[in-house]
Amino acid sequence: MGLRSTDTQWGSLNKLLHWSLFLAVLMTFIAVNVAGTYERGADERTWWMMLHRSFGLTAMLLMAVWLVLRPWTGRPLQYGALWQAQLSRIVHWGLVLLVIGMPIAGLLMSQFGQREVSVFGLFAIPVVLGENKDLSGMIYNAHTNIAAPLIFVLILVHIGGSLWHHIFDKDETLKRMIK
Numbered sequence: 001m002g003l004r005s006t007d008t009q010w011g012s013l014n015k016l017l018h019w020s021l022f023l024a025v026l027m028t029f030i031a032v033n034v035a036g037t038y039e040r041g042a043d044e045r046t047w048w049m050m051l052h053r054s055f056g057l058t059a060m061l062l063m064a065v066w067l068v069l070r071p072w073t074g075r076p077l078q079y080g081a082l083w084q085a086q087l088s089r090i091v092h093w094g095l096v097l098l099v100i101g102m103p104i105a106g107l108l109m110s111q112f113g114q115r116e117v118s119v120f121g122l123f124a125i126p127v128v129l130g131e132n133k134d135l136s137g138m139i140y141n142a143h144t145n146i147a148a149p150l151i152f153v154l155i156l157v158h159i160g161g162s163l164w165h166h167i168f169d170k171d172e173t174l175k176r177m178i179k
Contacts, residue, residue, distance in 0.1 A: 005074040009176050014073050017066045018177060024059035025099065025155070028052055053106055054120045060103040063096060079171040084161070091157050098151040105143045112136035 005011040010018075035048035078085050110117050111129040113136040118124045165173035 004072065005076055007077050008172070009076060009179070011073055013069065014066075014075070015177060017062060017069075021059055021062050021066070021099065024055050024062055025151075027055040028059060029152075031055060050118045050121065053103075053110075053117050056103040056106055057117075057119060059099050063099040067096065076176060079165060079173050080169060084164075087157070088161060091154050091161065094154045095151065095158065098147055098154065102143060102147050102151065105139050105147065109136050109139040109143060112139070 003011050003013045005014055031048050031052035035045045035052060038045035038048070078088065080088075107117060107125065108129075110125075111127055112132040114127050114131050116124040116126055162174045162177070165171050166175070
């Protein structure tokens with residue numbers, strides 16, 4: 001198997017990016033949910049939120065790499081009916097937008113809230129924008145109450161689609177991302 005995809009198989013680079021994105025997004029969800037079990041101001045909550053932000057930024061960077069490499073790496077031909085291909089496109093591009101947009105929203109939220117963003121404790125993204133608590137709160141609401149549930153639904157549809165192909169259509173869609 002080569003780095004680039006063929007008409008019938010995902011290339012190793014696409015598989016690496018896909019599963020790395022999966023892990024980064026999964027860790028982002030885990031970190032924010034664990035952070036929520038601690039009271040505001042607790043050191044543990046601060047640490048888990050640092051991980052949440054760090055994994056979110058990691059996912060954003062991985063997605064940016066995928067976007068840049070996408071024309072070169074290619075993709076296999078799609079199986080299924082027209083409605084499946086259209087739904088797949090909507091879900092995939094929705095995931096791309098959210099994986100890039102949510103960390104940007106998180107950064108803006110922190111900037112307007114006058115909080116540096118530590119990235120895995122290795123370095124910090126300094127505050128460079130002026131304080132605007134109202135805007136920070138609006139971004140928080142969109143990030144938490146709209147984007148987070150939407151990305152979760154899109155991930156479930158993505159997983160459901162791969163299982164649909166495997167169980168009902170009995171095609172190679174799922175296998176070629178795993179093999």
